[in-house]
Amino acid sequence: MTEFWQSVARGLGNGSIYALLALGFVIIYKSTRVVSFAQPAFMLAGAVLVTYLAAEVNFFLALVLSALAVALLALGVERVTVRPMVGKPVFVVAIITLGLDIVIRVIVNGFIGLDVRQVGDPWGLQTVNLLGVPVQQRYLAMLLTTALMVAALFAFFRYTRFGLAMRAAAFDQETALAQGVPVGAVFATSWAMAGGLAAVAGVLVGSGASVDQNLWIIALKALPAIILGGLDSLGGAVAGGLAVGLVESLVGTYQADLAPWLGQNFAVVSPYVLMLLVLLMKPYGLFGTPEVERV
Amino acid sequence: MLSVRNLEVVYHDVILVLRGVSLEVPEGEIVALLGANGAGKTTLLRAISGLLDVHDGEVTKGSVLLDGRPIHELPPTRVVRLGVRQVMEGRRIFAELTVEENLRLGAHTNAGALAENLDRVYGLFPVIKERRGRTAGYLSGGEQQMLAVGRALMSEPKLLLLDEPSLGLAPKMVEQIRDIIVEINRQGTTVLLVEQNATMALAIAGHGYVLETGKIVMDRPAQELLQDEDIREFYLGLGAEGAARSFRDVKHYRRRKRWLS
Numbered sequence: 001m002t003e004f005w006q007s008v009a010r011g012l013g014n015g016s017i018y019a020l021l022a023l024g025f026v027i028i029y030k031s032t033r034v035v036s037f038a039q040p041a042f043m044l045a046g047a048v049l050v051t052y053l054a055a056e057v058n059f060f061l062a063l064v065l066s067a068l069a070v071a072l073l074a075l076g077v078e079r080v081t082v083r084p085m086v087g088k089p090v091f092v093v094a095i096i097t098l099g100l101d102i103v104i105r106v107i108v109n110g111f112i113g114l115d116v117r118q119v120g121d122p123w124g125l126q127t128v129n130l131l132g133v134p135v136q137q138r139y140l141a142m143l144l145t146t147a148l149m150v151a152a153l154f155a156f157f158r159y160t161r162f163g164l165a166m167r168a169a170a171f172d173q174e175t176a177l178a179q180g181v182p183v184g185a186v187f188a189t190s191w192a193m194a195g196g197l198a199a200v201a202g203v204l205v206g207s208g209a210s211v212d213q214n215l216w217i218i219a220l221k222a223l224p225a226i227i228l229g230g231l232d233s234l235g236g237a238v239a240g241g242l243a244v245g246l247v248e249s250l251v252g253t254y255q256a257d258l259a260p261w262l263g264q265n266f267a268v269v270s271p272y273v274l275m276l277l278v279l280l281m282k283p284y285g286l287f288g289t290p291e292v293e294r295v
Numbered sequence: 296m297l298s299v300r301n302l303e304v305v306y307h308d309v310i311l312v313l314r315g316v317s318l319e320v321p322e323g324e325i326v327a328l329l330g331a332n333g334a335g336k337t338t339l340l341r342a343i344s345g346l347l348d349v350h351d352g353e354v355t356k357g358s359v360l361l362d363g364r365p366i367h368e369l370p371p372t373r374v375v376r377l378g379v380r381q382v383m384e385g386r387r388i389f390a391e392l393t394v395e396e397n398l399r400l401g402a403h404t405n406a407g408a409l410a411e412n413l414d415r416v417y418g419l420f421p422v423i424k425e426r427r428g429r430t431a432g433y434l435s436g437g438e439q440q441m442l443a444v445g446r447a448l449m450s451e452p453k454l455l456l457l458d459e460p461s462l463g464l465a466p467k468m469v470e471q472i473r474d475i476i477v478e479i480n481r482q483g484t485t486v487l488l489v490e491q492n493a494t495m496a497l498a499i500a501g502h503g504y505v506l507e508t509g510k511i512v513m514d515r516p517a518q519e520l521l522q523d524e525d526i527r528e529f530y531l532g533l534g535a536e537g538a539a540r541s542f543r544d545v546k547h548y549r550r551r552k553r554w555l556s
Binding site for chain 1: 349370
C-alpha cells in the first residue's frame with residue numbers, strides 16, 4: 001500500500017508541474033487563440049535563472065525573482081515578435097512561437113554548459129511521514145505551490161478589474177475594445193502570466209533533481225494535459241495536468257508487473273493514450289467549450 | 296460636439312465605403328442616421344469609435360472632431376476615455392459572464408465611480424437589476440439590449456453611438472428602448488442613433504441624416520424628413536398613394552435619384 005500512495009504522491013507532484021505549464025498554454029490560447037510553443041523555453045529559462053540567483057539569495061526569493069524576470073522576458077518577446085502578427089493566420093503565429101522556443105533555449109543552454117546545475121532548493125530528496133507513508137517533500141512543495149498559484153489565478157480572473165477584462169477579451173475582442181479594454185495589454189499580460197507560470201514549473205522540476213539542457217522535454221507533457229482538459233478551460237488544464245501526472249506515475253509503478261508485454265517505459269506514452277481515450281468520448285476535452293452552432 | 300468632416304473610409308485598401316461624409320451632432324441632441332443595408336452607417340460609427348482597425352479599415356481622408364479635437368486616429372480605449380461610447384449592433388453582450396460582470400466591464404475605464412453608476416443603470420433598468428446575478432446569455436433579446444446600453448452608460452459617456460438598438464425586438468420592446476433613449480438624452484447624454492426603424496428614430500430625433508452608398512443624400516430636421524415623400528416611401532414604407540409599386544419602378548427611381556444627388 002505504501003508503494004501505491006508514494007506513487008500517487010509522485011503523480012500529483014509531477015502532475016501539478018504539468019498543470020502549471022498547461023495553465024500557461026491555456027491562458028495564452030484563450031486571449032490570443034494561439035497555442036504558444038515557447039512555453040518549454042520559458043520554463044528552462046526560469047530554472048536556469050534560479051540556479052544562478054540561488055547562489056546569491058534565499059531560494060524562495062530567487063524563485064519569485066526568476067518568475068518575475070521570465071514574465072518580463074515573455075512580455076518583451078510577445079511585444080516584439082508576436083504582436084505585429086495580430087490578425088495573421090493562427091498557424092503562422094504558432095510556427096513563430098516554435099522558432100522563439102528554439103532561439104531562447106539555445107541562448108539559455110549557453111548558461112548551462114555541459115554539466116548539470118542545482119536550483120538550491122531546501123528540501124532535496126528528504127521525505128516526511130504523511131499518515132505513515134514516507135512522501136518526498138518536493139512533491140508536497142510542488143502540489144502546494146501549484147495550489148497557491150491556482151487559487152491566486154482564480155481570484156484574479158474572478159474579482160479584479162483586469163482579470164474580468166481578460167475574460168471578456170477572450171470571449172469577444174471587438175466588444176471588449178468597445179468597452180475601453182486595451183486588448184494589447186491583455187495579450188501582453190497573458191504572455192507574462194504564462195511565462196511566470198512556466199518559470200515556477202521549471203524551478204519545481206529542478207528541485208530535488210538538477211537542471212540540464214534536456215529539462216524542457218518535461219513541458220511536452222503539458223500538451224496531452226491541455227488537450228484532455230479542453231484547450232480553453234483553466235480548470236481543465238489543472239485537472240488534465242494532475243490526471244496526466246497520476247496516470248504516468250501509476251503506470252510506471254505497476255505496468256512492469258501487471259502488463260509486462262507492453263515493454264519498458266510504457267509510462268512515457270501513457271499520457272497520450274489517456275488523451276486519445278478521452279478525445280474518443282469527449283472531442284472538446286473534459287471541460288472544453290463545444291463550438292455552439294445553430295442548426 | 297461631434298463633427299465629421301469629409302470622411303472617406305477604405306476597407307482592405309480597396310473597398311471605398313464612405314466617400315466624403317460630413318455630419319454634425321450638436322451637444323444635447325438626438326441625431327438620427329438612416330440608410331439601407333450596406334450604406335455605411337456602421338462604418339461611420341466605427342470610424343468615430345476607433346474600431347475600424349479591427350476590420351482592416353482605415354480613414355483615408357477627412358476627420359472626426361470631438362469638440363474640435365481630431366479623434367479618428369485614436370485607439371478605442373482613448374476614445375472611450377474621452378467620453379464617446381458605441382453600442383454595437385446585435386447587442387454583443389458577454390454571454391458567458393453574469394449581468395453584473397458585464398456592467399463592471401462597461402466601467403473598465405471609470406472604475407472609481409462604479410457603485411454610483413451601477414445604481415444609476417439599475418435605476419434606469421429595473422429588470423436588469425432583478426437579473427444581475429444571472430448569466431447574461433440567458434436574458435431575453437430586449438433585456439440584452441438594455442444590458443448593452445446600460446453597460447455603455449457605466450463609463451458616463453458624453454456621446455452615445457447607438458447602432459440599431461431596435462434590431463430584432465418586438466414592437467413593445469422597441470417602444471421601451473425608445474423611451475429609454477429619450478430618458479438617457481434628457482439626463483444629458485448626446486445620442487447619435489443609427490436605425491433602420493426610421494419611424495422610431497425620426498420620432499425622437501431633432502435632426503436626421505440619410506446615408507446612401509457612402510454619401511449623405513439628405514440632411515434635414517427630423518420633422519421635415521418625416522414629411523418628405525422619398526423618405527415616406529423608402530424608409531417609412533408609405534407610398535405616396537398608399538399602393539404597392541412594382542420593384543422595377545423602384546429600381547429605376549433609385550437609379551435616377553442617385554444621379555441627381
